[in-house]
Amino acid sequence: MEETYIDSLDPEKLLQCPYDKNHQIRACRFPYHLIKCRKNHPDVANKLATCPFNARHQVPRTEISHHISSCDDKSCIEQDIVNQTRNLGQETLVESTWQCPPCDEDWDKDLWEQTSTPFVWGTANYCGKNSPASNIVMEHKSNLASGMRVPKSLPYVLPWKNNGNAQ
Numbered sequence: 431m432e433e434t435y436i437d438s439l440d441p442e443k444l445l446q447c448p449y450d451k452n453h454q455i456r457a458c459r460f461p462y463h464l465i466k467c468r469k470n471h472p473d474v475a476n477k478l479a480t481c482p483f484n485a486r487h488q489v490p491r492t493e494i495s496h497h498i499s500s501c502d503d504k505s506c507i508e509q510d511i512v513n514q515t516r517n518l519g520q521e522t523l524v525e526s527t528w529q530c531p532p533c534d535e536d537w538d539k540d541l542w543e544q545t546s547t548p549f550v551w552g553t554a555n556y557c558g559k560n561s562p563a564s565n566i567v568m569e570h571k572s573n574l575a576s577g578m579r580v581p582k583s584l585p586y587v588l589p590w591k592n593n594g595n596a597q
Contacts, residue, residue: 448488449474460486483507
């Protein structure tokens with residue numbers, strides 16, 4: 431039994447395609463081939479059903495109930511279910527002792543202590559009161575080439591819009 435199980439896991443083992451009997455596919459490529467061949471042979475695909483325990487098992491629809499009752503992969507899945515139910519009864523939930531650390535932040539206090547003026551886009555930025563350059567207005571830097579400027583507003587009618595007028 432163990433030897434046949436190891437043999438079925440051999441990635442180089444050739445398996446016969448259920449859609450085309452002339453196809454001999456390596457076991458490691460078999461799932462990909464099944465998808466491709468199912469699309470290429472829809473007439474055969476309608477006559478076959480996929481095993482719920484192993485998608486590699488393509489069985490004639492008339493024999494699927496017999497296959498489900500005798501599928502080797504069914505026992506593996508059933509054993510996993512049994513093991514999970516046993517483990518659920520044995521597990522004890524451990525309560526977490528983690529506590530949220532105290533928060534030292536006071537945003538309201540920080541707001542009142544803030545001495546600099548808030549940043550507002552499009553307005554001149556003034557230096558602080560204690561700065562030697564407090565009377566100088568800082569200019570905005572532009573990355574545009576010399577002689578170019580940023581438009582102050584968008585045009586009322588955008589040039590790429592035709593407004594429904596055919597010209």
